Amino acid sequence: MQRHLISAADLTRDDAVLILDTAEEMARVADRPIKKLPTLRGRTVVNLFFEDSTRTRISFEAAEKRLSADVINFTAKGSSVSKGESLKDTAQTLEAMGVDAVVIRHGASGAPYRLATSGWIDAAVINAGDGTHQHPTQALLDAFTMRRRLIGRDAGIGQDLAGKRVTLVGDVLHSRVARSNVDLLHTLGAEVTLVAPPTLVPVGVETWPCEVSYDLDSTLPKSDAVMMLRVQRERMNAAFFPTEREYSRRYGLDGERMARMPEHAIVMHPGPMVRGMEITAEVADSDRCTVVEQVANGVSIRMAVLYLLLGGNEPAVSHARTTEEK
């Protein structure tokens, strides 16, 4: 993953397992009365959010504060960006302030990569979601949740997800969560199946390391984890399916469908959930649904990533697949 975390595809298996193991130790800090470590004392992290996302931003903010970093929150709304300032100018402003890391969320795919490789800024760049491209910390927290639930908290240390079968259901086309998860789960040895209406399957999906199916019911009985994706209506510029009712009938998860899953299988959702459409309240509130755990695990994963990228004088993870040194 080098100095930056741009894409889940950049992580090697060993990098990913190191992050998951580190997150397991970070999770123990959350169980303590004083949830704080001095590890990033004196380091400054900017949360640079060009797109609204309360959930991801506060998760990063909690992680940064638990590691004692100085946190600056920057939202595009009401900033100079709305006056027409470019990403380059914003980056150079941050550079001048001596920022050590930038957590960036941007509506355009590739913005974090540009920030990391253009030479505008010296800081480590962490992608917190770019367009329909990648959301690597989300994929990591999902993998962490699966490892904990399917293998066990202590038994999972040092383990990957080899042989686990994961099904991602819904709006794959607009989902950076799906892309990141397919990359990371493949690296960790899991078998991934995408289930979506044909209109919501991206072009070129046959090059992805996963299976594609249009039939949810036949996939459910052989899944260890079923991840429901949010239908991203805000990104839809055309009619991708006839009606919500139709979508829900074919691709929604209700109690009856959940009963067809194996006993140990879990239901995941990256949030925010649209209850009644992709998931019924009955499923969302059941013990098998890990939505709330995923949120808690998100803080631990982000602490682990921040520690491994910023804790020492160089990142702890290997120069694996891409080489984009500054």
Next chain:
Amino acid sequence: MDTQASDARPVLEGPDIARVLTRIAHEIVERAKGADDVVLLGIPTRGVFLAQRLAAKLEQITDRKIPVGSLDITMYRDDLRMHPPRALARTEIPGDGIDGRLVVLVDDVLFSGRTIRAALDALNDIGRPRAVQLAVLVDRGHRELPIRADYVGKNLPTSLRETVKVQLAEEDGRDTVLLGAKPTARQ
């Protein structure tokens, strides 16, 4: 701290280590007047094994279960920024916590004292012990901070050009303390 086996000389062997730990266990019972509220916390990696061995000996002496845990100090080190971040080890605090207890920190080698300083910081975030004591297998000197051990297995005056390597059966397959020459001038 790696030492080539060829030029390393053992200063403590298996039976010596067992004897030394038995003595430390007795000293703890004596100083803590029965070790009623003692909690042993080992510093990973080898301190944890030593803490477990000490706990077993204390249980033999006092006939009581002695809580034992581990305390990883990685994130409290003052030299974090000088190296790549290392993988974290396990921190495991016994169920009843450490508040109001006598915590005995256990480590293999006492050297600069910086590890123990970090451990004291880490303890601060976990609770408030009644008192904190330190037990080490080897004290090799060269302190950089005003810290000393309460229980010492062996005082080993060393030069900075030497290395001290503790090997324990749980991790290394055998019990021994090796004194050797440093391969390079770098510490």
